[in-house]
Amino acid sequence: MRKADLINKIAEKTNIPKVDVLVALETMFKEIKGTLAKGENIYVRGFGSFITKKRAAKIGRNIKRNTAVHIPAHFIPAFKPAKEFMQEVKKLEIDTIIRDEGSDEMA
Numbered sequence: 001m002r003k004a005d006l007i008n009k010i011a012e013k014t015n016i017p018k019v020d021v022l023v024a025l026e027t028m029f030k031e032i033k034g035t036l037a038k039g040e041n042i043y044v045r046g047f048g049s050f051i052t053k054k055r056a057a058k059i060g061r062n063i064k065r066n067t068a069v070h071i072p073a074h075f076i077p078a079f080k081p082a083k084e085f086m087q088e089v090k091k092l093e094i095d096t097i098i099r100d101e102g103s104d105e106m107a
Contacts, residue, residue, distance in 0.1 A: 036051075
């Protein structure tokens with residue numbers, strides 16, 4: 001599902017104009033990014049948490065020059081699904097998912 005598909009589905013289920021749904025969705029994404037950029041986490045009960053994870057400093061390789069490159073410690077955004085969310089996803093049958101993915105490719 002793409003962002004446009006999500007907007008269409010929300011607009012259809014809520015009878016809210018697509019433009020308003022787009023504004024709400026963009027605002028939500030902007031707030032999530034801004035909050036994580038400040039180092040704060042977001043907790044949505046029953047859905048999951050948008051968090052920042054610290055990555056330790058390490059030595060990487062520049063393959064072209066065959067030299068060591070220092071990569072400083074940094075934070076990355078991450079999503080941790082809630083227990084209820086994980087349980088619902090685990091209920092999916094593998095055959096159904098594979099069949100649905102094949103139909104997307106044909107469309």
